[in-house]
Amino acid sequence: MTNDPLEQLKLREPDERLDVTGESCPIPEMMTSKRLKRMKVGQVLEVVTDHQPAVDLTLPSLCKNLGYPFLILKEGDVYRFRVLKVA
Amino acid sequence: MANPSMILQPAFREGWIEIYAVFALSGFILGWVAQRGNYCFVNAMTSIFTTRSLERFGAVMILFGVTALGTGTLVVAGLVPVQDQYFFNYFAGWYTLVGSFVFGFGAAIAGGCNLSMLYRASSGYVQNWVELLGMMIGTYVFAVTIWPFQSYTMEKGILSTTTGGYVEYLPYLLFHSTSTYAVLVTSLLLGIPLVALGIYLEQRTRKGWRSKASNVNFPILGAGVKATGGAQTVKPTLITSPEGGGIKDLLLLRRPYGTNLSTVILALDMLLVFLAGAGYTFNYLVITSSDGGRFFEYALIPLGVNLFLTTPWFRDSLTIVDPSTLMVVMLCVGAFIASYLSGDFKVRIPKDRRRLVVGFLGGILVGVGVRMALGCNIGLMWTNFGQLGYDGFIFLLGMLSGVYLAVKVQERW
Amino acid sequence: MKVEGNRSGYPLRKVIAPLILSLFSIAWYQFSAIYLVKADQEALSRANFAVYVNQPQLAGYLEATRWICYVIVYVGLILFWQALVKFVRSREVIG
Numbered sequence: 001m002t003n004d005p006l007e008q009l010k011l012r013e014p015d016e017r018l019d020v021t022g023e024s025c026p027i028p029e030m031m032t033s034k035r036l037k038r039m040k041v042g043q044v045l046e047v048v049t050d051h052q053p054a055v056d057l058t059l060p061s062l063c064k065n066l067g068y069p070f071l072i073l074k075e076g077d078v079y080r081f082r083v084l085k086v087a
Numbered sequence: 088m089a090n091p092s093m094i095l096q097p098a099f100r101e102g103w104i105e106i107y108a109v110f111a112l113s114g115f116i117l118g119w120v121a122q123r124g125n126y127c128f129v130n131a132m133t134s135i136f137t138t139r140s141l142e143r144f145g146a147v148m149i150l151f152g153v154t155a156l157g158t159g160t161l162v163v164a165g166l167v168p169v170q171d172q173y174f175f176n177y178f179a180g181w182y183t184l185v186g187s188f189v190f191g192f193g194a195a196i197a198g199g200c201n202l203s204m205l206y207r208a209s210s211g212y213v214q215n216w217v218e219l220l221g222m223m224i225g226t227y228v229f230a231v232t233i234w235p236f237q238s239y240t241m242e243k244g245i246l247s248t249t250t251g252g253y254v255e256y257l258p259y260l261l262f263h264s265t266s267t268y269a270v271l272v273t274s275l276l277l278g279i280p281l282v283a284l285g286i287y288l289e290q291r292t293r294k295g296w297r298s299k300a301s302n303v304n305f306p307i308l309g310a311g312v313k314a315t316g317g318a319q320t321v322k323p324t325l326i327t328s329p330e331g332g333g334i335k336d337l338l339l340l341r342r343p344y345g346t347n348l349s350t351v352i353l354a355l356d357m358l359l360v361f362l363a364g365a366g367y368t369f370n371y372l373v374i375t376s377s378d379g380g381r382f383f384e385y386a387l388i389p390l391g392v393n394l395f396l397t398t399p400w401f402r403d404s405l406t407i408v409d410p411s412t413l414m415v416v417m418l419c420v421g422a423f424i425a426s427y428l429s430g431d432f433k434v435r436i437p438k439d440r441r442r443l444v445v446g447f448l449g450g451i452l453v454g455v456g457v458r459m460a461l462g463c464n465i466g467l468m469w470t471n472f473g474q475l476g477y478d479g480f481i482f483l484l485g486m487l488s489g490v491y492l493a494v495k496v497q498e499r500w
Numbered sequence: 501m502k503v504e505g506n507r508s509g510y511p512l513r514k515v516i517a518p519l520i521l522s523l524f525s526i527a528w529y530q531f532s533a534i535y536l537v538k539a540d541q542e543a544l545s546r547a548n549f550a551v552y553v554n555q556p557q558l559a560g561y562l563e564a565t566r567w568i569c570y571v572i573v574y575v576g577l578i579l580f581w582q583a584l585v586k587f588v589r590s591r592e593v594i595g
Contacts, residue, residue: 103560
């Protein structure tokens with residue numbers, strides 16, 4: 001398994017999934033933050049959301065504050081926001 | 088020395104049609120920009136506690152500061168008579184702090200402040216429709232249970248001022264004057280530190296990002312990258328961050344408005360109604376009298392229930408209609424059109440249906456809280472900075488506390 | 501990041517939504533003209549001046565609402581027509 005965080009995000013099956021479809025800010029960010037706190041370093045969280053501002057603004061902001069790499073995938077109307085929890 | 092005037096004086100000689108039209112336009116702009124910029128006061132505050140991000144809170148500080156400077160400038164320049172700035176200043180009291188706390192808590196668990204509740208409801212979020220319904224119920228609950236007691240304390244001055252207006256006007260409090268000089272100095276004293284604080288908070292947050300990102304890349308892969316669940320397989324392309332791109336992308340609604348751009352437009356929007364409505368009506372942006380109060384009242388009128396005749400608060404505090412009514416309707420229209428044209432409009436129901444119950448209960452708290460506080464984050468907190476009053480600070484403190492508690496509660500759920 | 505014309509065709513909600521907007525604006529104006537005017541008269545007859553709105557202001561509200569209604573109806577119909585064309589075209593492609 002590659003050490004490159006982005007490759008890990010692309011190829012690895014997420015360790016946890018958080019489905020917040022139908023929710024708007026601040027719920028995706030709050031739930032994501034809560035879930036990430038419970039996860040171990042090295043695990044990948046996939047947040048499923050259809051709230052574009054969460055993907056454009058708040059979730060990237062969360063990841064930037066925490067220093068976690070992230071990746072956004074789009075599947076129809078839904079976004080899969082993947083975060084790798086790093087040390 | 089005579090007390091400052093408490094007689095409104097219009098800035099322009101205009102008809103009511105023009106005033107309603109300007110407020111309608113202002114509401115449209117408010118809804119459109121808030122939707123495009125995902126402008127949410129609650130999110131600005133929850134971010135402080137969830138992600139330690141002060142960027143959006145900083146933008147709100149800039150909004151308040153620019154508004155204070157803007158209204159002060161218009162008064163100092165003689166375009167708006169000074170009494171039109173302080174005439175509608177609120178009473179301050181125990182209810183401001185308690186109400187803002189309840190509001191902050193309710194809004195954070197329900198998923199939006201009054202502004203975001205409306206523009207998201209207009210974008211199809213069922214969660215916020217339910218929150219709006221809860222808010223209407225909460226307004227009624229407040230009217231029949233809390234308002235009689237609260238109005239008594241306001242009347243008697245029990246932990247409350249007994250009047251608003253110039254009594255709560257900071258230039259008058261600081262200089263015992265409402266002269267041009269007093270207004271100028273006060274708006275500078277209030278506005279410049281707020282803007283500076285906002286810029287500092289934004290810069291500090293971004294500096295933190297840069298230092299954390301120094302060892303990690305943050306490119307974003309978009310389009311339909313091959314993923315689990317049988318998505319379309321499309322060659323991934325590296326795209327710039329959503330905040331890249333030019334004015335053309337903004338105008339064609341291809342990307343959201345940045346927080347600072349939204350802040351500036353919203354501040355100008357507030358100044359528009361401040362100028363146009365001066366001397367005629369409550370010349371600031373206000374939402375909750377209409378969405379929580381009037382819409383509930385209107386919904387019952389065809390059923391033969393006239394709250395404006397029978398129920399406390401409705402019968403003594405809420406005119407049948409005022410410019411904010413049309414403003415709120417057009418806020419919803421503007422948000423809807425913005426979300427529709429940008430492709431964002433969709434009826435969305437939370438996956439976890441319990442969230443709808445939480446949204447409803449949170450909405451009730453929002454309704455109770457804003458009526459207790461005599462306004463919401465828009466109609467009281469933000470507006471009061473434009474009024475050069477101090478209620479906005481009290482509300483800010485209460486709302487932050489309520490949001491903090493809501494975040495802690497949700498972390499334990 | 502918009503995805504248009506996916507495999508299931510142009511969404512029907514985008515065709516219906518502008519119609520609902522137009523209907524809403526008509527309903528709002530009619531509600532105002534009928535019920536709010538009556539409510540205001542009722543408030544006046546009961547001498548409740550805390551809620552009563554004077555005639556010039558109410559007339560201004562109704563006039564402004566009427567014109568805004570016209571604009572929204574036209575905008576709604578334009579959006580509806582555009583969406584309908586896209587919807588029919590997407591059906592033709594699928595069919």
